[in-house]
Amino acid sequence: MTTIARRIGATPLRTTTETWTVITDLLSPAGADIAPQLALAADAACMLIAEEHSADDPILVTGCGAQVRIYTLHGTNAINGSNTNEQPLTITATPDWELALPARGVDFDLAAAAVESVANITVYDPTVADSRQANAIEPTARQPVTIDLTALEN
Numbered sequence: 588m589t590t591i592a593r594r595i596g597a598t599p600l601r602t603t604t605e606t607w608t609v610i611t612d613l614l615s616p617a618g619a620d621i622a623p624q625l626a627l628a629a630d631a632a633c634m635l636i637a638e639e640h641s642a643d644d645p646i647l648v649t650g651c652g653a654q655v656r657i658y659t660l661h662g663t664n665a666i667n668g669s670n671t672n673e674q675p676l677t678i679t680a681t682p683d684w685e686l687a688l689p690a691r692g693v694d695f696d697l698a699a700a701a702v703e704s705v706a707n708i709t710v711y712d713p714t715v716a717d718s719r720q721a722n723a724i725e726p727t728a729r730q731p732v733t734i735d736l737t738a739l740e741n
Contacts, residue, residue: 593657
């Protein structure tokens with residue numbers, strides 16, 4: 588699978604709302620069909636950007652040709668702009684496009700609830716092994732991993 592990465596300057600260069608607007612404009616040129624769903628996910632996306640979830644784990648966009656991975660830069664990295672890449676994208680969304688926002692811990696629960704009714708937008712937990720199914724996993728349902736190390740003993 589071909590991937591395209593973008594690194595967007597976020598706080599303190601821009602507010603989280605301005606950052607989400609840059610991301611939305613990057614993904615949906617004027618009049619694009621995905622813009623309404625992106626607008627509905629703005630509150631959750633802004634919260635996750637503010638908490639810097641997208642600094643290490645990308646916002647994933649699939650179903651538009653190449654997979655798009657969007658990272659946000661924060662602090663000095665956002666201000667100096669040396670690692671930013673905000674070049675426009677030329678993508679065409681298929682009917683089954685998906686945007687997945689990264690989140691962990693309590694932020695996962697809040698964001699997942701916020702986008703629950705938004706078509707094509709999901710939240711994934713990068714710490715969960717099957718992250719594409721993260722929306723269906725309740726944090727209280729996670730089971731501890733047990734590893735039998737007896738086979739490694741001398």
